[in-house]
Amino acid sequence: MAQQVRGVIAPGKDQPVRVETIVVPDPRPGEAVVRVQACGVCHTDLHYKQGGISDDFPFLLGHEAAGVVESVGEGVTDVAPGDFVILNWRAVCGHCRACLRGRPWYCFDTHNAEQKMTLLDGTELSPALGIGAFAEKTLVAAGQCTKVDPSVSPQVAGLLGCGVMAGIGAAINTGNVGRGDTVAVIGCGGVGDAAIAGSRLAGAARIIAVDIDDRKLEKARAMGATHTVNSRGTDPVEAIRELTGGFGADVVIEAVGRPETYKQAFYARDLAGTVVLVGVPTPEMKLELPLLDVFGRGGALKSSWYGDCLPSRDFPMLIDLHLQGRLDLGAFVTETIALDEVEKAFERMHEGDVLRSVVVF
Ligand SMILES: NC(=O)c1ccc[n+]([C@@H]2O[C@H](COP(=O)([O-])OP(=O)(O)OC[C@H]3O[C@@H](n4cnc5c(N)ncnc54)[C@H](O)[C@@H]3O)[C@@H](O)[C@H]2O)c1
Ligand SMILES: [Zn+2]
Ligand SMILES: [Zn+2]
Numbered sequence: 001m002a003q004q005v006r007g008v009i010a011p012g013k014d015q016p017v018r019v020e021t022i023v024v025p026d027p028r029p030g031e032a033v034v035r036v037q038a039c040g041v042c043h044t045d046l047h048y049k050q051g052g053i054s055d056d057f058p059f060l061l062g063h064e065a066a067g068v069v070e071s072v073g074e075g076v077t078d079v080a081p082g083d084f085v086i087l088n089w090r091a092v093c094g095h096c097r098a099c100l101r102g103r104p105w106y107c108f109d110t111h112n113a114e115q116k117m118t119l120l121d122g123t124e125l126s127p128a129l130g131i132g133a134f135a136e137k138t139l140v141a142a143g144q145c146t147k148v149d150p151s152v153s154p155q156v157a158g159l160l161g162c163g164v165m166a167g168i169g170a171a172i173n174t175g176n177v178g179r180g181d182t183v184a185v186i187g188c189g190g191v192g193d194a195a196i197a198g199s200r201l202a203g204a205a206r207i208i209a210v211d212i213d214d215r216k217l218e219k220a221r222a223m224g225a226t227h228t229v230n231s232r233g234t235d236p237v238e239a240i241r242e243l244t245g246g247f248g249a250d251v252v253i254e255a256v257g258r259p260e261t262y263k264q265a266f267y268a269r270d271l272a273g274t275v276v277l278v279g280v281p282t283p284e285m286k287l288e289l290p291l292l293d294v295f296g297r298g299g300a301l302k303s304s305w306y307g308d309c310l311p312s313r314d315f316p317m318l319i320d321l322h323l324q325g326r327l328d329l330g331a332f333v334t335e336t337i338a339l340d341e342v343e344k345a346f347e348r349m350h351e352g353d354v355l356r357s358v359v360v361f
Pocket of ligand 2: 092093094095096097098099100104106107108109110
């Protein structure tokens with residue numbers, strides 16, 4: 001029997017979001033219905049609402065979520081009703097070329113639920129990132145459910161489902177930050193701060209946080225930054241060089257997604273260092289660099305998609321580290337809100353003091 005629950009939809013380009021009744025079908029083979037306990041508000045949800053991702057309105061928003069599996073379709077064995085899970089948007093297929101080569105984090109055939117959730121009148125909804133978790137219950141592919149230690153609080157766990165994983169993974173998986181490395185992170189929102197926390201976890205000796213907002217820099221220090229640079233008044237490339245004995249950082253993580261900050265990252269690294277772009281640019285942005293500098297400075301210029309994470313490997317490990325007190329995921333939760341406050345949370349995103357608003361059910 002399909003169920004009716006409350007969920008937040010984006011009805012059309014730039015229209016305010018609203019709470020509607022959502023019809024959630026019973027899971028078929030390969031699918032699961034999850035009772036959502038918490039879901040963070042991510043910038044990507046705002047992009048969906050603004051029409052920046054696709055025109056497939058109406059969207060069912062929300063994708064940084066944790067909850068409990070309520071029911072599974074026939075033949076699903078990896079998760080069972082009652083399991084505490086974090087939802088992921090990388091349910092790998094196991095059969096594509098990337099998966100077969102042992103690099104499943106590049107899987108290009110990831111799974112989502114096949115059935116559609118709908119409005120009461122039958123209008124099909126497009127779930128954000130194939131999840132749609134600003135809803136009391138949601139239908140996903142079973143592979144989108146990653147079991148983790150249930151003693152963690154859902155509002156903290158859910159954040160690993162997107163932005164925090166993207167940042168930690170940008171440092172650890174993509175940037176390969178290791179013991180003794182110097183790291184600079186440009187842009188200290190939720191993603192940049194997670195890159196700072198990940199760098200600390202990996203044993204970086206020096207972590208330089210760069211932002212244009214002092215409140216963000218203060219928070220970055222709490223996350224593990226050893227030095228901060230406000231690039232509104234100071235040239236960040238020079239400042240980073242000065243703080244690294246004149247060399248530049250071994251790894252520079254760009255977590256803004258703009259050409260000028262990418263250039264800063266490019267020049268702020270040591271020779272043969274690594275740049276990781278985790279910030280997402282818009283289609284009209286262009287980058288111009290002397291090709292000789294690209295050659296002459298060597299090293300690696302990488303992009304990080306979802307922190308190059310493999311949810312089944314990374315989520316349980318990071319939750320365990322959190323429970324051991326080695327990774328303060330709670331520090332990313334600025335406020336908890338109700339389902340009907342998502343629109344307000346979007347407005348607050350532009351204020352400097354919010355890392356994550358989290359809807360709790
Ligand atoms: N690659 C991925 O898989 C992935 C996943 C999630 C989010 N993202 C992207 O990561 C980026 C950051 O996300 P977020 O949630 O942290 O956003 P956010 O808005 O919370 O943080 C951005 C930060 O950058 C700072 N900033 C803005 N302009 C700057 C400049 N010129 N110099 C230095 N700092 C500047 C802001 O003050 C803010 O602190 C976004 O582009 C987002 O789309 C990527
Ligand atoms: Zn695959
Ligand atoms: Zn997200």
